[in-house]
Amino acid sequence: MPFLVFCQALGASVGAFTAVWSEIAYIRAMRDGHIDTAERAHMNVIARGLRFGMLLLLLASLALVIADYYLRVSIQPALSPDYWTSTLLALLIIYAAWALSLRRLSFAFGSAIVFTAWWFLAFLTIGQLPVLSFGSAVAVLVVATVVFYAILQYGRMLVLGSTSRHHLHK
Numbered sequence: 320m321p322f323l324v325f326c327q328a329l330g331a332s333v334g335a336f337t338a339v340w341s342e343i344a345y346i347r348a349m350r351d352g353h354i355d356t357a358e359r360a361h362m363n364v365i366a367r368g369l370r371f372g373m374l375l376l377l378l379a380s381l382a383l384v385i386a387d388y389y390l391r392v393s394i395q396p397a398l399s400p401d402y403w404t405s406t407l408l409a410l411l412i413i414y415a416a417w418a419l420s421l422r423r424l425s426f427a428f429g430s431a432i433v434f435t436a437w438w439f440l441a442f443l444t445i446g447q448l449p450v451l452s453f454g455s456a457v458a459v460l461v462v463a464t465v466v467f468y469a470i471l472q473y474g475r476m477l478v479l480g481s482t483s484r485h486h487l488h489k
Contacts (some may be wrong), residue, residue, distance in 0.1 A: 323383045328444045330376030334412070335441035337368040338434045342471065345430075346478050369416070376440070377409060401443060404456040408440040427475075431468035439463065 344365055348358035384396045396402040415432040418424035424432075439460055442448045451459065 320383070320386055323379045323386065326379035327376055327383065328441075330372045330374070330379060331437070331441040331444040332372075334369055334372030334376065335437040337365055337372060338437040341365045341369070342430065342434065342474075346475060349475075349479055372437075373409065373412065376444070380405065380409075400451065400453045400456065403453050404451070405440060405443055407453075407457070408436045408443070408460070412436045412440070427472055428468060431464055431471055434471065435460065435464040435467045 341362070344358075344361055348354045348362070354362070384402075387396055412433055415424060415429050415436070419426065419429040419433070439448075448456075
């Protein structure tokens with residue numbers, strides 16, 4: 320069981336850190352106004368990292384649920400708010416990534432959702448979030464997503480805006 324918990328936390332941590340890496344890589348790639356072949360290849364490596372993190376997280380989570388069932392744990396995972404919160408976060412990340420890939424979701428909003436959900440999931444799996452009901456967790460996620468949307472947009476504006484001004488003065 321401890322190994323499965325470790326794998327679950329590792330998958331969430333890989334996803335969270337790769338989400339940060341992807342934001343940094345995106346800003347670097349967009350400095351010149353377009354994404355070239357090398358930058359796209361770099362972004363594909365990041366996408367594989369995100370997929371690996373999600374796969375590891377989901378497989379470990381499934382194995383934990385099965386182990387809890389076979390060990391006849393008194394409180395089954397499906398009865399806990401943390402289980403449903405982590406399930407919602409995983410599905411939200413998968414949906415947002417899919418919608419981003421098909422351009423059905425704006426990049427700014429979609430990346431804020433993915434970034435926030437990965438970090439929320441990482442903190443949840445390592446036990447660094449206070450005990451929240453499912454509704455409270457959703458409310459905190461919505462507020463955190465709005466805050467990170469603003470922070471990420473401001474950061475992009477600072478970096479990409481200063482790059483645009485620099486190109487204008489040349």
